[in-house]
Amino acid sequence: MIGSLKSRLDQFLGRGQAAVTVPSLDGALKPNNRLDEALAGIKGEAPDNLVLWNGQVLWSEGAQIFSGPEKTLFAQMQSDVTALAAIKDGNLVVALSEGGLQMLDGTGQQVKTLAGSEISCVTALEFIAPEKLVIAIGSTENSINEWARDLLEQRSSGQLLMLDLVSGQSNVIAQNLAYPSGLLQTPFGALIVSEAWTSRIVKIDIGSGEKTPVMEDLPAYPGRICRSKDAGYWICMFAPRSPLIEFVLREPVYRKEMMAEVDPEFWIAPALRSGYSFHEPMQGGALKQMGILKPWAPTRSYGLVIEVDERFVPVRSFHSRAGGKRHGITSALPQNDLLWVTSKGGQETFSINLGTDVIDGGNV
Amino acid sequence: MANLFELKNVTKKFHGVPALSNVNFDLRSGEVHSLLGENGAGKSTLTKILAGVHEATDGEVLFEGEHCRFSNPAEALRNGIAMVFQETSLVPSLTVAQNIYLGNEKFLNRLRGIYIAAQQFLQSLNFPVDPTMYVSQLGAAQKQMVEIARAVHHNARVIIFDEPTATLTPEEKHHFFALVKRLKQSGVSIVFISHALEEALSISDRITILRDGQHVITDDASAFDRDKIISAMVGRSLSDELYGHAGDTRKARPYGRKVLSAQNLSMGSIVRNNSLSIYEGQITGIFGLIGSGRTETAKIISGVVKRDFFHGGEVRFNDKPVRYRVPRKAVRDGIVYVTEDRKLEGFFETKSIAENIYTGLLGADLNKSMTVSYSEMMTLADEWTKKLNVKAIDSSAKVIELSGGNQQKVVIAKALVQKPKLIIFDEPTRGVDVGAIAELHQVINELADSGMAVVVISSYLPEILNLADRILVSRQGRVVEEFSMEDATEEKIMYAAVH
Numbered sequence: 001m002i003g004s005l006k007s008r009l010d011q012f013l014g015r016g017q018a019a020v021t022v023p024s025l026d027g028a029l030k031p032n033n034r035l036d037e038a039l040a041g042i043k044g045e046a047p048d049n050l051v052l053w054n055g056q057v058l059w060s061e062g063a064q065i066f067s068g069p070e071k072t073l074f075a076q077m078q079s080d081v082t083a084l085a086a087i088k089d090g091n092l093v094v095a096l097s098e099g100g101l102q103m104l105d106g107t108g109q110q111v112k113t114l115a116g117s118e119i120s121c122v123t124a125l126e127f128i129a130p131e132k133l134v135i136a137i138g139s140t141e142n143s144i145n146e147w148a149r150d151l152l153e154q155r156s157s158g159q160l161l162m163l164d165l166v167s168g169q170s171n172v173i174a175q176n177l178a179y180p181s182g183l184l185q186t187p188f189g190a191l192i193v194s195e196a197w198t199s200r201i202v203k204i205d206i207g208s209g210e211k212t213p214v215m216e217d218l219p220a221y222p223g224r225i226c227r228s229k230d231a232g233y234w235i236c237m238f239a240p241r242s243p244l245i246e247f248v249l250r251e252p253v254y255r256k257e258m259m260a261e262v263d264p265e266f267w268i269a270p271a272l273r274s275g276y277s278f279h280e281p282m283q284g285g286a287l288k289q290m291g292i293l294k295p296w297a298p299t300r301s302y303g304l305v306i307e308v309d310e311r312f313v314p315v316r317s318f319h320s321r322a323g324g325k326r327h328g329i330t331s332a333l334p335q336n337d338l339l340w341v342t343s344k345g346g347q348e349t350f351s352i353n354l355g356t357d358v359i360d361g362g363n364v
Numbered sequence: 365m366a367n368l369f370e371l372k373n374v375t376k377k378f379h380g381v382p383a384l385s386n387v388n389f390d391l392r393s394g395e396v397h398s399l400l401g402e403n404g405a406g407k408s409t410l411t412k413i414l415a416g417v418h419e420a421t422d423g424e425v426l427f428e429g430e431h432c433r434f435s436n437p438a439e440a441l442r443n444g445i446a447m448v449f450q451e452t453s454l455v456p457s458l459t460v461a462q463n464i465y466l467g468n469e470k471f472l473n474r475l476r477g478i479y480i481a482a483q484q485f486l487q488s489l490n491f492p493v494d495p496t497m498y499v500s501q502l503g504a505a506q507k508q509m510v511e512i513a514r515a516v517h518h519n520a521r522v523i524i525f526d527e528p529t530a531t532l533t534p535e536e537k538h539h540f541f542a543l544v545k546r547l548k549q550s551g552v553s554i555v556f557i558s559h560a561l562e563e564a565l566s567i568s569d570r571i572t573i574l575r576d577g578q579h580v581i582t583d584d585a586s587a588f589d590r591d592k593i594i595s596a597m598v599g600r601s602l603s604d605e606l607y608g609h610a611g612d613t614r615k616a617r618p619y620g621r622k623v624l625s626a627q628n629l630s631m632g633s634i635v636r637n638n639s640l641s642i643y644e645g646q647i648t649g650i651f652g653l654i655g656s657g658r659t660e661t662a663k664i665i666s667g668v669v670k671r672d673f674f675h676g677g678e679v680r681f682n683d684k685p686v687r688y689r690v691p692r693k694a695v696r697d698g699i700v701y702v703t704e705d706r707k708l709e710g711f712f713e714t715k716s717i718a719e720n721i722y723t724g725l726l727g728a729d730l731n732k733s734m735t736v737s738y739s740e741m742m743t744l745a746d747e748w749t750k751k752l753n754v755k756a757i758d759s760s761a762k763v764i765e766l767s768g769g770n771q772q773k774v775v776i777a778k779a780l781v782q783k784p785k786l787i788i789f790d791e792p793t794r795g796v797d798v799g800a801i802a803e804l805h806q807v808i809n810e811l812a813d814s815g816m817a818v819v820v821i822s823s824y825l826p827e828i829l830n831l832a833d834r835i836l837v838s839r840q841g842r843v844v845e846e847f848s849m850e851d852a853t854e855e856k857i858m859y860a861a862v863h
Contacts, residue, residue, distance in 0.1 A: 013673065013674055013675075014674055014675035015676075015678075015687070016685060019627070019628070019677065019678040019685075020628075021628040021677055021678045022627065022628075023625045023627055023639070023641065023680075024627065024639035024843075026639075026640060026641050026836075026843075027619050027622070027643055027834065030846055030848075213683070216683045217680060217683060311621070313620060313621050315618070315619070
């Protein structure tokens, strides 16, 4: 009762949950153009998930999996690939958009079906033991291509499942997650999960499923996570938060009407890419002048990868700002001195040379 | 030029303790004479003798070649000697115009006429102050402008400026120096006290340096440079130690955990949609001109003032939204604000050092006993006066009797006993001498090294450049630019602050 009254009062006064504020990109998150400045990469159709497999980098693009700088086709799947995980024995686990998990061998041939269509909307996979696979299911209500709808409907139906590859049994580690979109096991055994719609990173105990936030109130929606060279982590942010979207998220009637009447690509919602149609919703300041979009303009899409240390304190970040092209970063993978990055919005897989970047006060 | 004022072997003692010993000083007609020295050197005492605030204990004071002894400032003012005090002497409950005309009122006063005349007069001085505003509503810089305007308005032949530029922005300083030149050309003699040595060097005809109440040197300004002044003031060179090349080898502290995130803060037209983050283990410098909203943002964060009632934005401290109505709650959470106006908001001037420091502890509810404990108070005072090297006879000395630097140390001690997690220093070295500045800088650096989140708001660019690990520039009520220590230059920062 009191909570409800407070919520009403907050809505009236523009406070608390209704404050529609977004944290600023400053400190180690100070905007730069490092993603756009990186050398030209490999063009593709919505590259998504990177994985290091037998010493080489593989990535998914639609229903295909590619490898190497020559973009060699490694495997062709029946539907879009949503997540990849390499097994130490040389096999590869692939999650598909139509549901199900497949295991591929070293030649890219399917050797086993690990799960059927009952497992869908898989956003990330992580092996915590050779036979134990943790699966992040973004939403049990919406498909993976409807992630914007999932946000606008304010769902918290994500799950973490643990699948035993030997017995085929699965059990739920955690549920009611607000779109878990990234997953990694820490050296101490716990799982680190990106809970996108609450803009936070949580630590989840595998045994009890207990959640502990380690990073909160992030300025963008966190996605996949991978280890960095220095005992820290790389966190991909696939879309930015903005005051306009935060405002819309607090207006259920408007959202419902918008989702019913407007094409999904023109919703006031975060996107992996933007600025390609004049029908897109636009905030004041996002107007192109002389054909140029100002880098600080309000935007629905953005490119951001953050390196954090082992305490989850941001160390440095790479950006593609409003005026840039490499938006919608869905996956990052360090290999030697390179950081491989997929820009799903920019439709490119490219690398940043970390060897030439000096970490100094958060600036590169 | 003839000597207008002359002090011969003047000694001034307070309770038997000499503040000035056998000091000689002369002021010529139409000259700008800078009086320099560390806090406690006796500059203010000397000028107060000139202005009739104090009487010399011993020695001769000659005005136009004749012995004089002004019994009060009003008498000195009637003789054409005006003083612009370091601590403003304005009446807060009167308007700006009324303050300017205070003492010059006619039998019947038409308020509107006073306002119009004051408006024209302030405009002629290039001071952007509304004459109808109450002085209590003005900021420190604007009060200083009114104080200067009042002195000029009295058509004084001698004007003594005690730290007139400490609260002024670079642009306002520019106007002030132009005013000084105009006054000089019209034959007014000016005594100028400042801790900004470059200012003294640029506008003075002659410079006198005092140290420990004694005269050290008087010479033409052209005979001095910065190092010579500093070594005469403190007996050693502090130039490099303070704002020299230490920055070249200094390395920025890495980012710690985000302690505070201010998001879209708004307060009237002063703070407008301001967002910033503060990290622990780092010094975040905030630079901006007066009126850029930096102090007000700090005051909102620490609960001194309230943000807008409707859509005032959000402050998250340690990832939790907070909204303080009074500073006490902020202090209990670990946010402490060290004010820019220490005399008004920083300490109780009639209370002792020990009592002032203890009030800090009481404010944070950290006192051990249920009642006020004298022994706890004295132990605390001894501990902190030693830690911060507060120079006083003992902890029972009244704060008002201390020099500016030592007063500031007491204010900082009062803040530090509250065990803050985030401490905001607003103009920490304003009105503080060079020796004490070095000590205060060391204290601030040690706090950041110990892992505390430290914010330093300063109008003095070399200070920001020397202290801060990251620099935020505020303009028109919001942070408009961020510089890392390596990127920052005076030009870049000033450009961001102005354009």
